[in-house]
Amino acid sequence: MCSIGEDDFGDEGAAHAMVAESLPTGILISLGDCSKCGVASNELYKLNFRVAECHDCFLIHCRHKFRAALGAAKVLPRNADVLLSLDGSAESLVLLDMLHFAQTQNTFRRLHCNARVVYIDDQSVHGGESINLHALQALSKRYEPLEFYVTEFGASPCSLQRLEEYSPAAKEPHTKLNKLRSLTARQDYQQQQLKHLLASVAQRLCCSHVFESRISGDLASQLLTAIALGRGGSAALDVALLDDRLAAGVKLLRPLRDLNEQEVRFYLHARQLKPLRQSGSSYGQERGPTASLQNLTYAFVHNLQQNYPATVSTVFRTGDKIIANAHEELDSCAHCQSPLDAKLSDTLLAIEYSRAVSEAGVGLSENGDDSERLAKQRLAVKDGLCHACRCIQLELGSDLLT
Structure with missing residues (x-):
């Protein structure tokens, strides 16, 4: 053979x-x-x-990973209202197909939840054409009786419409995204805003959980990116099965976290599914691997997946072993809802110390105590933002991040 x-x-x-x-x-x-x-x-x-x-055996193998991720951790209550985030990628179509299959089984094997699907049109950010309504309507008919909704990135949750009633509106430029100088900051900001939008849509549809379609390679890239951006304190939640940082108690679940890129490609072929957009075509990636930290990390992990697939799984599994600092008295970041890290990191103090010495000049730099005191005062400023979100705020200038 x-x-x-x-x-x-x-x-x-x-x-x-x-x-x-x-x-x-x-x-x-x-x-x-x-x-x-x-x-x-x-x-x-x-x-x-x-x-x-x-x-048939291949489909059983993949679908078992989906059910095992939810069943082993018991993170999805019976008859919970679930919102599935569909972006047209291969991974999101696989998740949609698996969820529909799990809900159409007999009573004993059925996944008991009430699912809805939302497609977030972010083409105004990409600068490309709008969504393919015909392809989306074909998916809606194939996966009946799931309800499909459509909204636009950056729009109010009130603009949410059923797919059969959706009419594209005029796209408005996203001023905050355009004001950010670096692509790294824009991609980080866009990712956080997408989570806010999902939480708002889930609240509007009375859903307590959101399904995200990230697979092991995506999460390995996300783990390394979070550390590079200074989000190491919350990196464990960025790759965990359950992320409870969304607003109003909405919980984010990643039931495809154990699947790899090869399994996704084979599943598409087995179920005769055609993605609405190519994998890896998220905002800013068309500018090349050196345009941002996120692009560079994605290219590194993708190359690692091609040559050393077992290593990617090792990187991803490392995120499960990171124990977040359990400090109940710490406040949360006003933008990303992660624990504020100013009091926990000596690295942040060192960064502010270097800035204080650089800005104050030779006179203050000769007195280490004054520089350290100034650095601690800067960290104590009650801006309500973590280090990574504060970096985005610095690029925005006078505009408020939240």
């Missing part, structure tokens, strides 16, 4: 019967027996570190 990555299948491998690049690497169109159930199949799926499986 052929293995992953072999280009020369030989005369017996049915290579000449396949169209070039018509199938993801690892999906074999050839007669053979499934190594799991033993049934003869003409479509075998060969994942890394796993035996070749037939179509």
Whole structure:
């Protein structure tokens, strides 16, 4: 049997019967027996570190990861109202298909929750064309009876509309995004604003939980990015299954966190799904890997996934071992809702110390006590923002972040 990555299948491998690049690497169109159930199949799926499986066994494997993530941790109450965030990416379509399948099973195996779907049109930020309503309506018909809603990034939650009633409005420029000088700050701000919008939509639809479609590679990139941006104090929540920092007690869940990129590609083929947009096409990534910290980290993790897939899982799992500082007396950041880190980090004190010495000149720099006192005064300023959000605020200038 052929293995992953072999280009020369030989005369017996049915290579000449396949169209070039018509199938993801690892999906074999050839007669053979499934190594799991033993049934003869003409479509075998060969994942890394796993035996070749037939179509049904592969779907069982992926769907089990979805159910196990929610069941093992018991984070989703019975009959909870769930909002699924759909952005048209491959990962979000996989999550939509898995959730619909879990809700259409018999009573014993059914996932007991009330799900709604929201598509957030962020093309005004990307500068591209608006959403493909025909493709979205086709998804809505395929996944009945799930209710589909549409809103726009940066819009008020009151603008939320049902898909069948949606009419695109004139796009207005996002002034705060445009005022931020660096792409790193803009991407960080856009990510936090997206969470605020999801929480607002969940409140409007009376949903207590939000499903996010990030997979292991995305979370590995998010973990490294959070540390690079100075969000190390809350990095564990950025990659955890459950993130409870959203407003009004809305909880963010990541049930696809155990899936990898290869499984997503194979699942799309198995279920004949076509993404509405390409993976990795989020805001700012079209400007290249060196344009921002987020882009550089994504490119690094993506390259790591291609060459050393097991290492990406190790990076992602490291986030589960980070224990957040449990200080109930600490306030939360007014923007990202993470614990304020000024009193917990010696690194932040060192940064402010360097700024105090640099700005005060030679006179003050000769007196270390004065510089340290000035640094502590700056950290004690009650602006209600964590270090990373304060960096965004500095770029905005007089405009308020929240």
